[in-house]
Amino acid sequence: MKALVKFAPGEGNLDILDVAEPECGPHQVKVEIAFCGVCGTDLHVMHDTFRNYPPVILGHEFAGTVVETGREVAGVAIGARVTVLGATAVTCGVCRYCREGRFIFCPERRGMGHGVNGAFAKYVVVRPDQLYCIPDHFTLEEAAISEPFAAAVQAVTEVTQVRIGETALVSGPGPIGLLCLKLLVAEGIRTIVAGAANDEVRLAAARQFGADLTINTGELDLGETIREATGGQGVDVALECAGHPSSVRGCLDSLRPMGRYTQVAICGREIQFPIDRIFYKQLTLSGSICYTARTWERMMQIYQGGRVRLHDLISVALPITEWRTAFELCADRKAIKVLMHP
Ligand SMILES: [Zn+2]
Numbered sequence: 055m056k057a058l059v060k061f062a063p064g065e066g067n068l069d070i071l072d073v074a075e076p077e078c079g080p081h082q083v084k085v086e087i088a089f090c091g092v093c094g095t096d097l098h099v100m101h102d103t104f105r106n107y108p109p110v111i112l113g114h115e116f117a118g119t120v121v122e123t124g125r126e127v128a129g130v131a132i133g134a135r136v137t138v139l140g141a142t143a144v145t146c147g148v149c150r151y152c153r154e155g156r157f158i159f160c161p162e163r164r165g166m167g168h169g170v171n172g173a174f175a176k177y178v179v180v181r182p183d184q185l186y187c188i189p190d191h192f193t194l195e196e197a198a199i200s201e202p203f204a205a206a207v208q209a210v211t212e213v214t215q216v217r218i219g220e221t222a223l224v225s226g227p228g229p230i231g232l233l234c235l236k237l238l239v240a241e242g243i244r245t246i247v248a249g250a251a252n253d254e255v256r257l258a259a260a261r262q263f264g265a266d267l268t269i270n271t272g273e274l275d276l277g278e279t280i281r282e283a284t285g286g287q288g289v290d291v292a293l294e295c296a297g298h299p300s301s302v303r304g305c306l307d308s309l310r311p312m313g314r315y316t317q318v319a320i321c322g323r324e325i326q327f328p329i330d331r332i333f334y335k336q337l338t339l340s341g342s343i344c345y346t347a348r349t350w351e352r353m354m355q356i357y358q359g360g361r362v363r364l365h366d367l368i369s370v371a372l373p374i375t376e377w378r379t380a381f382e383l384c385a386d387r388k389a390i391k392v393l394m395h396p
């Protein structure tokens with residue numbers, strides 16, 4: 055089968071190669087991939103700025119159909135439409151974090167698409183416990199966005215615990231920021247979305263998805279505009295989804311006293327910010343990285359509820375042979391979510 059493979063360490067070293075189809079072991083399930091999302095992490099693997107283990111097939115956000123089950127596997131139907139929790143592909147199972155279900159902190163962990171073979175290919179084999187069946191009304195395209203959506207579910211509902219009646223700021227209208235927005239809107243929370251001067255396409259999408267206000271920080275000061283929009287108060291919660299120093303400072307400036315700040319994006323560098331703001335406003339700061347299996351259960355309940363649909367986040371779906379175009383679209387912030395298919 056054709057697959058997008060990081061074939062050697064270092065910058066680049068990525069291409070479509072012909073590789074053997076994976077064999078379905080007795081305890082495994084073989085999934086035919088329908089769609090797999092392109093994500094910033096894939097670009098980092100290409101540039102070798104995210105840990106990877108070549109040769110490895112990229113792709114970690116995907117959905118598809120079960121086509122084979124191992125002889126020891128029970129309870130998985132051929133033809134089931136599934137999305138896959140790829141991050142647990144390899145864990146130790148015995149460290150304190152594995153035992154708490156917080157596998158993301160397991161020192162032995164390797165996820166699909168960089169640690170073990172991922173889904174920019176025709177087939178993958180996984181364990182049955184990694185599978186989540188998607189509801190009938192949900193398309194395989196939108197189910198392919200489940201992995202980043204799970205990160206938004208953890209950030210909004212589990213870490214920040216945004217409550218109805220609060221006003222939220224989402225700073226950074228990339229895919230994760232817009233997924234946070236979708237959840238907040240579905241929960242009836244007044245949400246303001248901020249972006250940089252080159253985020254106009256994504257800010258327009260935010261308005262379409264139900265943001266109460268969007269702020270272009272290339273034109274307006276974030277803190278001042280937020281205070282004007284909230285009767286001088288500031289927002290109750292801020293989700294930093296841009297990973298940019300000015301966004302971090304803007305979030306701290308925009309929060310009301312006793313407000314809650316959650317770091318959802320990676321900054322990738324050391325930054326300066328006024329730490330006294332945390333003291334004087336008595337802010338609570340949290341980080342939110344990935345999700346737990348419990349988050350994925352919650353996400354399936356959200357899908358089932360029918361109030362959140364994700365198809366309007368998909369800009370285009372390209373064959374994996376056009377991966378260069380797909381990666382460029384992902385890098386230049388004009389598209390929202392780019393999918394690929396075998
Ligand atoms: Zn990703």
Ligand SMILES: [Zn+2]
Nearest residue numbers: 146149152160
């Ligand atoms: Zn572990």
